[in-house]
Amino acid sequence: MNFKHLKYFVATAETGQVSRAAKLLSISQSSVTGSVRELEAILGVTLFERRAQGMELTKAGREFLQVARDILEKVDAAHQIERGTSDIAGTLTVAASYTVIGYFLPYHLGRLAQLYPRIDIRIVELNRQSIEEQLLRGQIDMAVALTSNIHREGIETVTLLKSPRRVWVPAGHAFCDGGEVSLNRIAKEPYVMLTVDEAAHSSMKYWNRHNAHPNIKLRTSSVEAVRSLVANGQGVTILSDMVYRPWSLEGRRIETVSTDVEVPTMDVGLAFSRAIALTPAMKALKSYFTSAFLSPKLQF
Structure with a gap:
């Protein structure tokens, strides 16, 4: 097993289709398919059910997905330490909903503190309606929330994760x-x-x-x-x-x-007002999350 096996597997699991994973990774579909099959052979389990609408994780696949993510995230964290930390400074008030605070955000707050030690991120828990209102009033800078629930005009969302x-x-x-x-x-x-x-x-x-x-x-x-x-x-x-x-x-x-x-799916992502210009600290937060979830990583 190697890092490519893990990376291609995670990309396929998160996008739900071999074609999307290949596009995300800038490689051929046959490379993704071959790597997934090799990984299944190595583990001795079926990771995906191949369906007309795409690739659906099996029970074993869902369990292995978290393991694969953990491995890739730890390696990526080691690389970030080697690169050093950022000098970007500022204070950010970031709202998050109950589910996001409990099941998504804590790990990433730790990573952000390592990468951007001079950014003071202040988290407030709000429901969806309060998040929308306070974003539009400028009372909070950004939100990490269930973007599948946010449809208010004037608010831009970036979906990071689609959870079946x-x-x-x-x-x-x-x-x-x-x-x-x-x-x-x-x-x-x-x-x-x-x-x-x-x-x-x-x-x-x-x-x-x-x-x-x-x-x-x-x-x-x-x-x-x-x-x-x-x-x-x-x-x-x-x-x-x-x-x-x-x-x-x-x-x-x-x-x-x-x-x-x-x-x-339950979609998790970022939300911010279209009416305000992003500060360097806000850009750093957005860049971290989009890099972590939407960009190819760990080019081994």
Whole structure:
């Protein structure tokens, strides 16, 4: 196994298509396909299901994705240390929503502190409506938020990560035995509805689009409560891979299953007002995130 195997695998997983990964990496599609197949042979597992709409990660693929990202990020961090830190200085007030603060931002704040020690980043937790209002009023500089929820005129967004949504079920559930599952089958199960960050509103959009209705047993703003309830057999839910963890707080296993209809991804990214010019500190923050998620890295 080498770094190219990991890099090509991550690019394919994040873009969902070999053609997009090849374009991102500026290489041929055959190179990406060959590398992924070599990696699967080395690991002895299938990492992707090849479908008409693209490449979908298997359960093994989703588990290996985090490992691959960790390895590449640590190597990239070592390279950044060699290059030294930046002299860019300033204070940034950055808003973030609940989900982003809990499941996306902490690692990157550590990296930013290493790379830009003279930038004072002050984080405030806000909901989507407050983020939009304060960006337009100039009360905050930028936001790291669920860009799939932001559609306000005058706000520019840069999506960094598209996190697929899947069904969460307890270990041994019947859904684990039959491949993709329909919303009508899910509707027959008790359903735990997450409400934080407009999750319930986002969920009902695709439920209504397919003329199906979840059998909601409980609504909660706590991701950990959802995790525990599902793990203990009290219901199922549909949530994104970004907040998925295979174990509940009680140590019970949670599995994920894909749906047979397209469920919108949960998109995470940057948001800022189009009416203001980006300061050097704001440009540094934007450059860090776009480089980390949207640019080819680690040219081995």
